[in-house]
Amino acid sequence: MSSKTTQQSVTVIGLGPMGQAMTTAFLDRGYAVTLWNRTPSRADALVARGATLAPSVEEALAANEAVILSLTDYAAMYDVLGPAETALTGRVLVNLSSDTPEKARAAARWTAERGAVHLTGGITVPPSGVGQPESLTFYSGPREAFDKHRDVLEVVTGRSDYRGEDPGLAALFYQLGMVMFWTSMLSYWQAIALAKANGLAAADILQHATDTANSLPGFFAFYAERIDAGNHVGDVDRLAMGMASIDHVLHTNADSGVDTALPAAVAGLFRRGMEAGHAADSFSSLLDIMQKAEA
Numbered sequence: 001m002s003s004k005t006t007q008q009s010v011t012v013i014g015l016g017p018m019g020q021a022m023t024t025a026f027l028d029r030g031y032a033v034t035l036w037n038r039t040p041s042r043a044d045a046l047v048a049r050g051a052t053l054a055p056s057v058e059e060a061l062a063a064n065e066a067v068i069l070s071l072t073d074y075a076a077m078y079d080v081l082g083p084a085e086t087a088l089t090g091r092v093l094v095n096l097s098s099d100t101p102e103k104a105r106a107a108a109r110w111t112a113e114r115g116a117v118h119l120t121g122g123i124t125v126p127p128s129g130v131g132q133p134e135s136l137t138f139y140s141g142p143r144e145a146f147d148k149h150r151d152v153l154e155v156v157t158g159r160s161d162y163r164g165e166d167p168g169l170a171a172l173f174y175q176l177g178m179v180m181f182w183t184s185m186l187s188y189w190q191a192i193a194l195a196k197a198n199g200l201a202a203a204d205i206l207q208h209a210t211d212t213a214n215s216l217p218g219f220f221a222f223y224a225e226r227i228d229a230g231n232h233v234g235d236v237d238r239l240a241m242g243m244a245s246i247d248h249v250l251h252t253n254a255d256s257g258v259d260t261a262l263p264a265a266v267a268g269l270f271r272r273g274m275e276a277g278h279a280a281d282s283f284s285s286l287l288d289i290m291q292k293a294e295a
Contacts, residue, residue, distance in 0.1 A: 025131030101168030122174025
C-alpha cells in the first residue's frame, strides 16, 4: 500500500526583491506557493515556475494558513490587508516587513482583533541571503505559531531565532542590527572619502578597513561584561583621550576638504560626556549620555 505525502504550501504577499527571493526559495523546496502583489506582472516569472497568482488578497489569504508578508512597512500591511480583514480569521501572518517594535506590537493587537495570529520577523540578510542555511531571522510572538510553522520559517533562512512572546522583540533585534550596520557603513564611506581626498582609492584602504572591522568583536566582548557590571572605570581608556582622538579625526577630515557631519556628530557626543564630568572615566560612560534623549 502506498502512502501519499501532502505538499507543503504557503502564501507570499509582496513581491519586491525580498518577496521574490522568498518565493524562489519556497519553489526550490517544492512548496505550493500562492502569491499576491499590487503589480501582478511582478509574479510572471514565478508563475512560470509553478506559483499561483491569486486575483485578490482575500483569495491569497484563503489559500493557506501561513501567510508571509514582505512589504515596505507596517503601514503597507494595513493598506493591503485592511480591505480584506474578514479573510484574516485563522491565518498566521509572518510579518517580515521592517518597522519599529511599537508598530509590531500594535500590528499584533490589530491582527488578534481580526481572529489571526501575528508573528513578527526580523530578517538579517539581503535578498541574496534568503534560503541560505547560515542566514538568520529573529522571530517573536506566540510560541505555538512559531513551533507549528517552523518548517516554513526555516525555508526563508536556515536559522530561526525565537525571542519570546512579545511581538516587539524581533523588530527590536532587527533594529539593533540596523543601528550598527548603517552607522558602520557610513564610517566606511567616511574613511573612503578621506582616503580619496588624499589621493588614495577604496582598494588602497580595503585591507586596513577590514582589519579594523575584524578587531571590533574583541572590543564588543570586553566592554559588554564591564557595562553589564556598571563598570566605567577609566583604567584602560579615558574619555578625555577619546575626545582628543576624535578631534584629530574631525580636523583631519576638515583639512582634507571632506564633509565633517559624521565625525562632528561623534565629537559632539564625546563633548557632552566631558561636560557631564566623565573625562576620567572610560569612554563607555557615554552610554549614560546616549540612554537619555537630548533635551
